[in-house]
Amino acid sequence: MxxxxxxxxxxxxxxxxxxxxxxxxxxxxxxxxxxxxxxxxxxxxxxxxxxxxxxxxxxxxxxxxxxxxxxxxxxxxxxxxxxxxxxxxxxxxxxxxxxxxxxxxxxxxxxxxxxxxxxxxxxCVGSTALCLTELANIKEGNWVIVHGASGGVGQTLVQLCLYKNAKVIAIVGTQEKSKFLERYRPTSVIVRNEADIKTQINDLTHGKGVSAIFDCVGNEVIDLNIDCIHKKGTILYYGSTSGHVNFPGMQILMKSLRIQGFNIFxxxxxxxxxxxxxxxxxxxxxxxxxxxxxxxxxxxxxxxxxxxxxxxxxxxxxxxxxxx
Ligand SMILES: NC(=O)c1ccc[n+]([C@@H]2O[C@H](COP(=O)([O-])OP(=O)(O)OC[C@H]3O[C@@H](n4cnc5c(N)ncnc54)[C@H](OP(=O)(O)O)[C@@H]3O)[C@@H](O)[C@H]2O)c1
Structure with a gap:
């Protein structure tokens, strides 16, 4: 064969x-x-x-x-x-x-x-996104960030979080991907590298930050994640397209964060x-x-x-x- x-x-x-x-x-x-x-x-x-x-x-x-x-x-x-x-x-x-x-x-x-x-x-993308949204324990009205939102897992996460009536901030790499994502009607789409993302997320959430972050990017976004998540929030760490993260112990402790790793296998x-x-x-x-x-x-x-x-x-x- x-x-x-x-x-x-x-x-x-x-x-x-x-x-x-x-x-x-x-x-x-x-x-x-x-x-x-x-x-x-x-x-x-x-x-x-x-x-x-x-x-x-x-x-x-x-x-x-x-x-x-x-x-x-x-x-x-x-x-x-x-x-x-x-x-x-x-x-x-x-x-x-x-x-x-x-x-x-x-x-x-x-x-x-x-x-x-x-x-x-x-x-693969469907089962991963399903398990991740269940682990995140999202409630109606919660703010969430989906990194790599136009990817296979990312698009599925956006749909599932919206289905749970969460407010979804979808982060993508290009204007073309941003335009594509509008079909799912996320609360906001932000193009990475083109704007002050922290300020945009801060404005959207009225300074409160988000409850959950779905992270498949890793190293490049860890500072953003730590800044934008509110106390007792959850970071679902399931991929590392930009390389793995060094454990940010101090910030995890200070904000009482939950870091949830996930592997579908x-x-x-x-x-x-x-x-x-x-x-x-x-x-x-x-x-x-x-x-x-x-x-x-x-x-x-x-x-x-x-x-x-x-x-x-x-x-x-x-x-x-x-x-x-
Ligand atoms: N843990 C698990 O069980 C599990 C299961 C399935 C997938 N995954 C992981 O989930 C991620 C997405 O998988 P997928 O199959 O959905 O892939 P995909 O369709 O290629 O999506 C990956 C997304 O990551 C974004 N990205 C951000 N930074 C990147 C970088 N430095 N290099 C490459 N892409 C970057 C890209 O979006 P922009 O270009 O718009 O930024 C792209 O849309 C991967 O990290 C994969 O390993 C994990």
Whole structure:
């Protein structure tokens, strides 16, 4: 089968289209023939930093989400049969390929009402944003900041926070992204680097600051976060596109802040929690309360282009690889 293989850490061009044998399922595993795979910012980090091991064929195959039909089941598989349509999240990767083999507990059934492209786009960013908004414990009228608001997770957070009647300050990198975000009607959109953000946030919140900050940027925004959050507020730290933050102990102590780290792969360790999360995701999509904007669809061979678009911050929403 065709897949994208990497042999060593490096730039996007390290990813090549390769031919490897189709997988055979072991006990509790299923094999999915994919139609689309989702591309995530996390894929670029793993590739660049070499956070992977090579498989028995000498390659690392990136990608931890996608959609397709079950084509083989191992012993003791209880939840799926051949022909079922499923999505998944798989920390071991393998998504940029025609077929993927994984534990059945990582997959979930997709109803006919949800098209393939949405199903491929929603799993990672949707489940992450859902869990983060629940951890933030947002109440009606609370002010929140969403960094990287035009990204895959960012757009989903904006929609979920507005759905909880929070007042959302969406922070983006360009005017184009700001214009795009207006479709969700956030309370305010601020373009980073173009204005005095602290003053704007201070004015918006009448000097009180915000209750919660969703931070996927890290180092570049820690001073802003500490200045704009009010006492006893929560910073949800789930990404570090600009590098990790040094622990600001003094400020955390003085404002009685809660710093909540989050990693979606920890949710997968509890199959009950994963079932609940994917169930909520499906109902929100079915009820048209959540939309997943697809920036573009590329051929599998164009995976290097997809990574460059994410790294150069030129995408708005999800990029999909068409595997068919
Ligand atoms: N912890 C978890 O479980 C989990 C799960 C999923 C994703 N994540 C993390 O969440 C973040 C977003 O993921 P995604 O897949 O939604 O990615 P994405 O669509 O590429 O969004 C990333 C956003 O980050 C913003 N950004 C700010 N500073 C950046 C910088 N220095 N370099 C690159 N981008 C920068 C970009 O917006 P502007 O250009 O507008 O600033 C971009 O919209 C990533 O950090 C990812 O690792 C974490």
């Amino acid at each position: 065709r897949a994208i293989g990497i042999k060593k850490a490096g730039p996007a061009e390290e990813m090549k289209l390769v031919d490897i044998p189709c997988p055979t399922p072991q006990s509790n595993e299923i094999v999915i023939e994919q139609s689309f795979a989702g591309v995530n910012y996390g894929d670029t980090i793993r590739r660049k930093r070499g956070l992977f091991e090579l498989n028995e064929h000498g390659y690392f195959v990136p990608g931890f989400e996608g959609v397709g039909r079950v084509v083989a089941v191992g012993n003791n598989v209880e939840r799926f049969k051949i022909g079922d349509r499923v999505s998944y999240l798989n920390e071991s990767n393998g998504g940029y390929s025609q077929q993927i083999c994984l534990k059945e507990l990582l997959a979930y059934a997709i109803p006919d009402s949800i098209p393939d492209k949405t199903a491929a786009a929603m799993t 920890n949710v997968l360790e509890d199959s009950n929690a994963w079932n609940i999360t994917t169930g909520k995701l499906i109902s929100l999509v079915n009820d048209k309360r959540l939309k997943f904007h697809i920036d573009r669809e590329l051929k599998m061979a164009d995976a290097p282009k997809a990574h460059k678009l994410l790294e150069e911050r030129r995408s708005i929403g999800k990029i999909l690889l068409n595997i068919k």
